[in-house]
Amino acid sequence: MTQTTEPPVTTESAEPTALAQAxxxxxxxxxxxxxALPASIRRVARHHFGWEHADGTPATGNAGKAVxxxxxxxxxxxxxxxxxxxxxxxxAVELTxxxxxxxxxxxxxxxxRRHRPTxxxxxxxxxxxxxxxxxxxxxxxxxxxxxxxxxxxxxxxLAACVVELCAGQVADVALEGRDPREVTLPETLxxxxxxxxxxxxxxxxxxxxxxxxDAAQVAALDAFGRAAGLxxxxxxxxxxxxxxxxxxxxxxxxxxxxxxxxxPVVAALASGGPAADELAALYGPPGPGKEGPAELEAxxxxxxxxxxxxxxxxxAADQMARAVDELARAVPVPxxxxxxxxxxxxxxxxxH
Amino acid sequence: MTQTTEPPVTTESAEPTALAQAxxxxxxxxxxxxxALPASIRRVARHHFGWEHADGTPATGNAGKAVxxxxxxxxxxxxxxxxxxxxxxxxAVELTxxxxxxxxxxxxxxxxRRHRPTxxxxxxxxxxxxxxxxxxxxxxxxxxxxxxxxxxxxxxxLAACVVELCAGQVADVALEGRDPREVTLPETLxxxxxxxxxxxxxxxxxxxxxxxxDAAQVAALDAFGRAAGLxxxxxxxxxxxxxxxxxxxxxxxxxxxxxxxxxPVVAALASGGPAADELAALYGPPGPGKEGPAELEAxxxxxxxxxxxxxxxxxAADQMARAVDELARAVPVPxxxxxxxxxxxxxxxxxH
Numbered sequence: 001m002t003q004t005t006e007p008p009v010t011t012e013s014a015e016p017t018a019l020a021q022a023x024x025x026x027x028x029x030x031x032x033x034x035x036a037l038p039a040s041i042r043r044v045a046r047h048h049f050g051w052e053h054a055d056g057t058p059a060t061g062n063a064g065k066a067v068x069x070x071x072x073x074x075x076x077x078x079x080x081x082x083x084x085x086x087x088x089x090x091x092a093v094e095l096t097x098x099x100x101x102x103x104x105x106x107x108x109x110x111x112x113r114r115h116r117p118t119x120x121x122x123x124x125x126x127x128x129x130x131x132x133x134x135x136x137x138x139x140x141x142x143x144x145x146x147x148x149x150x151x152x153x154x155x156x157x158l159a160a161c162v163v164e165l166c167a168g169q170v171a172d173v174a175l176e177g178r179d180p181r182e183v184t185l186p187e188t189l190x191x192x193x194x195x196x197x198x199x200x201x202x203x204x205x206x207x208x209x210x211x212x213x214d215a216a217q218v219a220a221l222d223a224f225g226r227a228a229g230l231x232x233x234x235x236x237x238x239x240x241x242x243x244x245x246x247x248x249x250x251x252x253x254x255x256x257x258x259x260x261x262x263x264p265v266v267a268a269l270a271s272g273g274p275a276a277d278e279l280a281a282l283y284g285p286p287g288p289g290k291e292g293p294a295e296l297e298a299x300x301x302x303x304x305x306x307x308x309x310x311x312x313x314x315x316a317a318d319q320m321a322r323a324v325d326e327l328a329r330a331v332p333v334p335x336x337x338x339x340x341x342x343x344x345x346x347x348x349x350x351x352h
Numbered sequence: 353m354t355q356t357t358e359p360p361v362t363t364e365s366a367e368p369t370a371l372a373q374a375x376x377x378x379x380x381x382x383x384x385x386x387x388a389l390p391a392s393i394r395r396v397a398r399h400h401f402g403w404e405h406a407d408g409t410p411a412t413g414n415a416g417k418a419v420x421x422x423x424x425x426x427x428x429x430x431x432x433x434x435x436x437x438x439x440x441x442x443x444a445v446e447l448t449x450x451x452x453x454x455x456x457x458x459x460x461x462x463x464x465r466r467h468r469p470t471x472x473x474x475x476x477x478x479x480x481x482x483x484x485x486x487x488x489x490x491x492x493x494x495x496x497x498x499x500x501x502x503x504x505x506x507x508x509x510l511a512a513c514v515v516e517l518c519a520g521q522v523a524d525v526a527l528e529g530r531d532p533r534e535v536t537l538p539e540t541l542x543x544x545x546x547x548x549x550x551x552x553x554x555x556x557x558x559x560x561x562x563x564x565x566d567a568a569q570v571a572a573l574d575a576f577g578r579a580a581g582l583x584x585x586x587x588x589x590x591x592x593x594x595x596x597x598x599x600x601x602x603x604x605x606x607x608x609x610x611x612x613x614x615x616p617v618v619a620a621l622a623s624g625g626p627a628a629d630e631l632a633a634l635y636g637p638p639g640p641g642k643e644g645p646a647e648l649e650a651x652x653x654x655x656x657x658x659x660x661x662x663x664x665x666x667x668a669a670d671q672m673a674r675a676v677d678e679l680a681r682a683v684p685v686p687x688x689x690x691x692x693x694x695x696x697x698x699x700x701x702x703x704h
Contacts, residue, residue, distance in 0.1 A: 038519035040526070103485060107478040126459040126525045129481060130518040133455060136485065137514035140492050144508035152504050156496035162489035166482040167390035173478045174392070 015065075016342040022070035022090065025083070027063075029091040033138050044123050044131040048102060050114060054122045062114045067347050068093045071203040072210075074339040075221050078331045081211025088146045089154055089206045095139035096158060097199060100165050102132035107173060136162065150209040157209070161202035168194030175261050180269055180283045188266045189230070197229030204340070208330065220330035227323035228344035234316035235348050237262035238309060241300050253296030256303075259283055263315070268308030275306035320348060367417075368694040374422035374442065377435070379415075381443040385490050396475050396483040400454060402466060406474045414466045419699050420445045423555040424562075426691040427573050430683045433563025440498045441506055441558045447491035448510060449551060452517055454484035459525060488514065502561040509561070513554035520546030527613050532621055532635045540618045541582070549581030556692070560682065572682035579675035580696035586668035587700050589614035590661060593652050605648030608655075611635055615667070620660030627658035672700055 034045045046052040050061020069090035073083040104110070105118040106128050112118060120128035143155045171191040175183050204225035208218040239248055240255035240262055255262050268279050279302040303309065323344055331337040386397045398404040402413020421442035425435040456462070457470040458480050464470060472480035495507045523543040527535055556577035560570040591600055592607035592614055607614050620631050631654040655661065675696055683689040 037515060038522075040522045041515070041519055099485075103481055107481060124525075127522055129455055129459060130522050133451075133485070133488065134515045134518040136488055137511045137518070141508055141511035141515070144504060144511055152496060152507075155504075155507055156493055159489045159493035159496055163389060163393070163486045163493070166486040166489070167393055170390075170392045170479055170482050173476075 016339075016346050018074050018339045018343055019065060019067065019070045019346065022073050023066045025073070025087055026066060026069040026090045026094065029087050029142075030063075030069075030094055033091055033095060033142050037134055037138060040127075041131050041134045044119050044127050045098075045135060047122060048098060048119045048131065050116060054117075062116070064098075064114060066094060067343065068097050068199060068203040070343055071200060071225060071340070072207040074343055075204040075207025075225075076211045077207075078327075078336045078340050079208050079211035079213040079217060079221075080333075080336070081207070081213075083207075085148055086207055086210035088142050088148070089151075089210055090203075092139040092142045092154070092158060093199065093203045093206060095135045095142065096162060096165075099132040099135035099139065100162075100169070100199075102128050102135065104169060106132075107169065148210060150206075150212070153209050154206050157202060157205055161198050164194050164198040168192075168196070168198065171195070178261075180259070180261055180265070181280050183261050183266050183269070185263075185266050185270045188261065188263055192233045192263060193226055193230055196233045197226035200229035200232070201225035213330070217330045220326045224323050224326035224330060224340070224344070227319045227326060228348060231316045231319035231323065231344070231348040234263055234312045234319065237264050238312050238316075241265075241303060242309065252293065253300055256296050256299045257286065257291060259286060264303055264308035264312040267311040267315075268303045268306035271307045271311075273306070275302065278302050279306050279308075316348060320344070368691075368698050370426050370691045370695055371417060371419065371422045371698065374425050375415075375418045377425070377439055378418060378421040378442045378446065381439050381494075382415075382421075382446055385443055385447060385494050389486055389490060392479075393483050393486045396471050396479050397450075397487060399474060400450060400471045400483065402468060406469075414468070416450075416466060418446060419695065420449050420551060420555040422695055423552060423577060423692070424559040426695055427556040427559025427577075428563045429559075430679075430689045430692050431560050431563035431565045431569060431573075432685075432688070433559070433565075435559075437500055438559055438562035440494050440500070441503075441562055442555075444491040444494045444506070444510060445551065445555045445558060447487045447494065448514060448517075451484045451487035451491065452514075452521070452551075454480050454487065456521060458484075459521065500562060502558075502564070505561050506558050509554060509557055513550050516546050516550040520544075520548070520550065523547070530613075532611070532613055532617070533632050535613050535618050535621070537615075537618050537622045540613065540615055544585045544615060545578055545582055548585045549578035552581035552584070553577035565682070569682045572678045576675050576678040576682060576692070576696070579671045579678060580700060583668045583671035583675065583696070583700040586615055586664045586671065589616050590664050590668075593617075593655060594661065604645065605652055608648050608651045609638065609643060611638060616655055616660035616664040619663040619667075620655045620658035623659045623663075625658070627654065630654050631658050631660075668700060672696070 034042060034049065037045060043052065043056060047054055049063040050059055051063070053059050072086050072090035072093055076083045076086040101113065102119055105113060106120045106125055110118055111121050119131060139158065140155060143151050143158065168191055172195055175188065175191060201222040204221040205218050208221040213221070237255070240260070241253060241264060243250070245252045265283070269276055269283070282299050282302055327337050327340060328334070386394060386401065389397060395404065395408060399406055401415045402411055403415065405411050424438050424442035424445055428435045428438040453465065454471055457465060458472045458477055462470055463473050471483060491510065492507060495503050495510060520543055524547055527540065527543060553574040556573040557570050560573040565573065589607070592612070593605060593616060595602070597604045617635070621628055634651050634654055679689050679692060680686070
């Protein structure tokens with residue numbers, strides 16, 4: 001393991017104030033919703049959110065950055081609403097996000113998340129699946145019991161988003177099982193939009209609904225969130241290949257070691273020419289022995305030579321430009337969009 | 353395998369007309385909701401409902417009896433509502449039921465349902481889990497987009513019910529992993545009410561809401577459905593031990609072969625005395641060899657001698673009496689409750 005001599009940049013230092021403020025205002029609502037669950041499900045959920053250890057003792061957990069709730073509140077503010085009234089919607093979006101994490105971890109057999117053991121490794125598949133199911137229902141219940149006039153429309157929008165998230169995860173699982181040379185860039189982008197962009201778009205749309213925005217503004221907010229989400233995924237994929245392990249907390253080239261069909265890799269394979277062929281030859285199933293850093297660096301270099309890194313960075317910039325355009329369409333007063341824009345820039349800068 | 357000389361009683365012959373009518377009116381709404389799903393999820397759902405084979409060709413499927421949608425419509429009718437207006441709610445309940453079946457089959461590793469291979473055996477765990485997730489969301493979407501004035505309350509009620517269903521399944525999985533002598537009757541009854549009674553109660557409550565029933569009537573309808581659901585589960589458990597294989601479609605003693613902690617077994621073990629001790633000695637984990645009919649018959653006899661069969665039948669009768677009381681509380685005009693009552697009697701007579 002190489003050690004960096006620079007102090008690791010903590011995420012806190014770079015974090016927009018909107019993010020910490022959103023956590024402060026949404027956290028009590030989120031905890032109330034989780035604590036209202038039956039005891040057998042509550043303990044799994046509280047562990048998942050990092051509030052409890054497996055034995056039920058309190059943990060000073062890491063429940064994640066809460067980017068999605070922050071987007072709900074920032075979108076409400078940007079459209080002239082009172083963010084305080086959208087706190088339930090923000091908590092519902094965060095519950096929904098965490099339901100998908102619980103199921104994705106079972107499906108992908110991921111053993112750690114946020115530096116902690118995942119729910120299925122601690123409580124078994126059954127409890128992890130059922131806790132995810134209950135969080136989905138609890139999110140809908142939170143919205144359905146919200147007296148705010150936008151709540152019924154928010155229920156429908158969030159439910160439709162969940163269907164899209166599921167389709168995105170189905171597509172992701174299917175892609176990972178296929179020959180890398182047969183995976184196309186458009187389908188990988190569509191998968192990333194459904195899996196990542198849809199909920200960021202939904203978060204922004206819900207904030208707009210709660211601020212009384214009209215249909216065109218809500219659609220533009222959704223498009224803003226989707227574009228920002230795609231930009232985030234592109235940068236996250238770049239970090240998954242070339243990121244500094246001291247900053248990402250993941251070993252270098254982790255995505256390459258499992259032959260993940262991330263966007264830069266698919267773009268590189270689809271680029272044609274000898275560099276793509278060279279990468280395709282390297283990107284078959286890994287051999288039985290553990291690959292060393294040299295092998296992974298060779299693959300990373302092949303992705304770069306085939307243009308995957310440049311493409312992803314240019315594409316992320318394009319998506320951010322699209323996001324800014326959509327935001328201008330949604331928000332009549334430019335300076336009130338500052339909060340949303342700084343959140344989008346934050347997530348695409350660092351990947352979360 | 354012993355062959356019965358009597359012709360098997362087909363379920364159709366005993367079926368109340370309300371059941372067939374409900375299927376006819378709800379089926380198009382159900383198919384519309386499933387067909388609105390993304391293609392990758394739709395194919396799993398259509399297979400699960402028995403409408404398609406795994407290769408996508410049409411099947412003359414068996415989507416189940418649709419008891420729950422029939423309860424929604426019958427409850428609406430009993431409270432003076434127009435059942436036709438509750439068709440979406442009925443379809444939402446059926447989607448919810450099928451979401452739980454998809455996940456339960458993954459969790460319990462059940463390989464067949466309704467005489468067909470379960471989704472996870474055909475499409476893998478990931479697609480089965482995600483299709484369940486999408487059906488839960490689609491059920492909420494169906495209600496949320498329903499212009500009926502009762503729809504918002506129905507969304508909240510259905511979501512709260514799903515949380516209870518999840519807790520019931522968590523409890524069931526936990527019970528199955530424990531020493532049979534340490535499982536208590538109250539917790540097994542509570543599990544069965546959450547896992548089976550809750551959704552039957554919710555179905556009746558939703559029908560009441562759609563008919564404009566007041567809160568006390570809706571609560572009584574819910575209690576009616578729960579009691580009928582418990583009666584159903586008790587009879588289903590009796591059939592799982594002593595049922596005629598020619599009528600149940602399951603091998604004799606199937607529940608005993610897997611040492612299921614069904615209600616008659618738990619009641620028998622909790623009865624105390626030498627008969628309970630004898631049963632406890634037989635109810636350890638099965639040995640490596642396949643048990644023959646003689647061994648399973650000996651266990652069934654031990655359950656019976658320890659009073660498990662009599663208890664379950666008396667308890668089922670008590671629950672049905674409770675159901676009838678609750679129904680009288682909910683429905684001002686006795687004869688308008690006939691449809692609900694005949695459905696309850698049908699499900700508890702046969703088990704489904």
